[in-house]
Amino acid sequence: MVSKDAFIAANRFGLGPLPLELDVIAKNPRGWLKRQITAEQKTPSLLQNLPNVAEIMSTYTRNRQMGNRGQNRGQGNRGGGNRQRGGNTFRQQQGQDYIDSVYSRTLNMIQTPAPFAEHMVKFWSNHFTVSNASRKIVGPIAVAYETDTIRPHIFGNFEDMLIAVAQHPTMLIYLDNHISMGPKSQMATNPRGGDGRARARGLNENLAREILELHTLGVNGGYTQTDVREFAKIITGWSFGGRGGGPEGPNGFRFKRWFHEPGPKTLLGQTYDSGTVNDGLDALKMLARHPSTAKFVATKLVRHFVADEPPASAIKKIEGVFTESTGNLAKVSEALIDLEEAWQSPFDKTKTPYELVLSTYRALDTGKPDKKYLMQTLGELQQTPFKASSPAGWPDVAKEWLNPETLMRRIEWMRALAAKLPRSVKPEELFADTIEAVASKQTKFWVKAAPSAEEAIALILASPEFQRR
């Protein structure tokens, strides 16, 4: 028998049930979730053939050099002409690559047999947001970033994920760290030193601030403006590619010591003075283990998996597990599943537009959605992946998503989609496969009383039960 618990496991923790899947989950909802927690996370086959970061970066660097030469060196028309030709095709290709990569990522989430694991990918990817809303990062690099930094660590260690994120070219570009240099660094004091190219010289605090505010301690986590500056100095030289006199790291990371601010720096009372990449690594490890981080991360997880107003009791439990296990995310994930608070009501959370689209296609079993249509839909519903408007990522509470206009867009989309579905989609089956176990009297009544199959389907999809998790 399908139970409320199966509904919660499938929707709150998963990404919505596939047809007939609720019956399977119902046998052991918590067990079904826990079986998805495996330390080894293979890259899903749909994502294996996407360009990797090295390929993307080499295209990026090549085109950027071609495009910017004229502008930077003031060579006028000749360089400008180059930029035009190289730039336009490059941009089109990048745009197409972006669409292809987001489509593959979304298709994988629609088809996955491990939706709790994918839900975690989505959660952490949002916690460590990169976005091309400002067109700073381009092409398929956001999906490559997620594959490189988030996926391997969803059930690994928070610290490893944090370091992978902070060293990835995508994050370094998105929050400007690759061009940040110490005011007293070799590059800054000798602008034609190093790689011989003149450029603006000095610090950029963007990444340092957001790591403290959004990735680790939280805005009230106990750091000051001075800590932001000092941390920014600690991670000067964290860059990628090219020359720069330092060792290479994973995913093309390179510590460019010519960019690095010399001398001791103090972050949260601790001094870092090795002048190497280890200072930044040590600082990140310290931040990952900081009590404020445990509290901040626990609060976000509980808000996501329990309720918009996260209960203090649940936060405390997750915070405790996070601290005791030094950020072991397998243990933290298990603890989330074990939270009593998460199983009390099936409706405490409202699906984001992306979650709504994923769960709709998972439930419908009508094959792959059309690429262009899917991307248009995500755009209309205001949640195209990797387009969040700020590094804080997408909001995680209903009041940000359930506005009159956003609700009407959801309804309009679901109504239009229902009209397009093949006759093989039967409302009774869809109802049983999705919300029957938790449906209210009036939902049951009006779905049954619908004048046509397509309206019945639209009512199921637009019902509060289907839009909540």
Add this chain to the structure above:
Amino acid sequence: MLISRRDLLKTAGSATVLASASPGLVFAAAPTNKRFVTIILRGGMDALTAVAPYADPNYARLRSFLSLGKPGEKNGALDLNGHFGLDPNLSYLEPLYKKGELAILHAATTNYRGRSHFDGQNVLENGTPKPYGTDSGWLNRSLELMTDGERRVGLSVGHAVPLMMRGKTDVQTWAPSALPKAEGDFLDRLMRVYEGDPVFEHALKQAMKSAALSAGVTDGIGKVNARSTSLKIMAEAAGKLLAKTNGPRIAVIESGGWDTHAGQHLLLRNKLKELNIGLEAFQQHLGDTWRETVIVVVSEFGRTVAANGTRGTDHGTGGLGFILGGAVKGGQFIGKWPGIAEQHQFQGRDLAPVNDYRSLFKTVLHEHLGLAEGKIEDAIFPDSRSARMFSGLIRRA
């Protein structure tokens, strides 16, 4: 020539004299005929580019490659008063200032002194002195004093309702869409389904009411590129709705992407152009009601005085407010000006926040919309008595 601050304030006709606590105007129970629009620029607009103190001898030195040229030079500032000039991309605003329909509040922010976008925006919108101090917005609390029954006096344009406009009082909403509309009888049936879920039921009722109110007014706007959130589209819809007899009177619009840490020149140029076009569209679509209108443009904070190491600026404190419209006594800078030299900077890096946005908002609520001072202090901007209102900003009809 070196202009002293005293001279400057004189030449700018700046009203530094704060309004004395005058007895409150009659409390307005009926919807006003005045229009008030707030545009929130999210990310922290660089105030010293938008309105540059180009004649300050420290300006070119401190801002180096970010500084605008002198008026008349290539890419030069558009002069306002011999000391300040607009970024050339804000060309619509220059004649407006000269006509007396644009005032500028420089070196302003809320009482928030941190540098988090999210906390800063929260304070700007909730109206209390603290991030997350309350979960309603000050603009919505103002509506409580102006709403008459079912009438929608408030208008939120854009997909999400900004915190500033959230609260007890229902508002009209509008957002562009390219999706086909759902049939009325389907929505009626869906409403019956939603009866058991107050949140969904309320949102759908509001959406249906808003659709009815916008019908025939905003048709076709944003259809071509519904995903575009450009200010021009939003301003067109808002302008047309506000211009309606019995339409909404108080609107909010948000615009993202103002966080310019690197390569600021290009990023900001595009954003300022968008703002310029959007404001111009506003006046056009407001038509005659422009005379009754005050538009306020604000951002959670300003940015550092000096450029950072990557051709951009980091989060700062003192920012900027534009106040425009036919009901504005423009052609002036209001508030104080701290100067930009090192010794005048806030914490040795930011434009000093010597003016308070709440002074501006309170002035508009009191003098333009006629809300009682006591109500403003108690319910709309609690604990803001230190932020005194400005006099001489609103035209007396």
